[in-house]
Amino acid sequence: MASSQLPLETLSTWAMFNDVDLVDVEAHEIPGCGLGLISNKALSREEETFDIPTLLRIPHELVLSAEAVENYAKVDRNFRELLDAAGHKTPTKGGVSTPWTEYVKYLPPQVPVTSLWTEPEREMLNGTSLEASTSSLPRTIRPRRHAAAATAMLRDLVQTSKLLARDWPGSVPPGCMPNHCTRMTAVGQPTGTERPRSATAAKIVALTDExxxxxxxxxxxxFWNELFWESDKVSLIDWARVDAWFRSRCLELPKSGEVMVPVLDLANHSSKANAYYEENGKDEVVLLLRPSCRVESGEEMTISYGDAKSGAEMLFSYGFIDPASAADRLTLPLAPMDDDPLGKAKAHIFDGAPNVEFDRTNGTVHWKSPFAYFMCLNEEDGLSFRVLQDHGGSRELKVFWQEEDVTATTTAFEQHINGHPLAQIFRLRVVTVLEDLVSSQLERLATGMSLEDLDASLSQGGLICGACINAAATLREQETSLLEAAVKALEAQVSLPFLSRLHSFWTSPASRPPSPSPTALPPPRVRAKANRDGRCAPTLQKTQLLADENVVAYLGSMEEAQNDLAVGETSNDEEDFS
Incomplete structure (x- = not known):
């Protein structure tokens, strides 16, 4: 596609022709931050008044949203044809020129989201939650919703710019951005592997599929074949770039939902933002000065992208991490045991993300993992799967717990096991699995790429971007700290042989002794403490569980059965049948 970048100084002209009111702000280059908005005069809002200083006003019709995509279809026959052919999955704006046709020329070619990092840069994420899980960022991976907006800009991109020719250093990874439909390389994912893809690799696969x-x-x-595909006008890197633009600049508006707002999308994030945005009574998007704020002429106007995102989410979506506002949280994937005969059925029927979320609040680590409770149950415990046929002849997989159909509540096994005589055993299994997971993740982080080596590569003219090194280092430090705290919260004050017997018991069904009679065990008295949001506070939880009388009785009976088995084997070896 032809390249055509407009100078930022002309943005005010574009704004004037499109009824965008730059009231008290101007677009400028911000050192170290790219483009941004600055105040062109001193402003104050020290008290709540009806006269709130409005800094920027954007008409509703300029907002790129699902509604806008439908409106494009009403005025462009070719677009409607494609929209209908694609089943409303990937709508694309047709040949009618819109304000976005020119606005895309102001968007910077540098988009430092991880899906546009080079292969060496992505290797710096090995061992982090970005490398570990497809499901760790459910709020940021929205391929279909992003596809609608991204394709709506692709036609304008074809008409006006070839931003990809002047890419930032290494944004076209060797072997990663092929011609047309050749697939992007998902780093570290061998063909056919069942291991969960990294969030970045999963995004690349999703972009390729789209x-x-x-x-x-x-x-x-x-019409579209001539516009897009003849003479190779559009490539996969174009699609990835447009997705990165939208993903890193989209906002959530109360009335319009997930949108991209021209000019407002230039505002940078700050944990101490001095402005905020909203929709007014005319459905216009306005930028307003925050209460109790004073700004001087030339001061940058910033907004908050939200303080509930983890460092991994911020890096994945925006290409940076703000340590001051990033939530102290990470999510890791869970998968059924390799030798679990019910593993595939569990993964198929579970109605949620198979992961565990750790977060730290006021120095205390909490975790939440509905799937862990599900994956740690076995057929001997009372879990079963059945394929049932309805009156229409359709067959459906169902899951039962203690002969009760719980297919619709697979995320509630933490509650389902309450009252079971072996509930504490089940909880102990979960804690043990999570401890193993966290320890393994820490090992991956410790054996990852040395940041000292990366600095040396950069200083020697390597292909690694300095900003990527800093972002990866920040993420690794944040997650290492949280994982180390999680290990301390999960570890038990018990001997290794004791844990070994437990681990071998529930991971080797063939060697398990018969379960003690439920009637021989009194109801559990020790319960895992839970917060109001249902998250377990696992500090010393394993110790508490191992001290429970039910657990002691159960493991004691298991040990006796194993000892009897060992004595029997010894006796058989010494028997003389001659």
């Missing part, structure tokens, strides 16, 4: 579908659908339509 691009393949767009090409397949539009190639059959003469």
């Amino acid at each position: 691009f393949d579908e767009l090409r397949e659908t539009s190639a059959a339509l003469p």
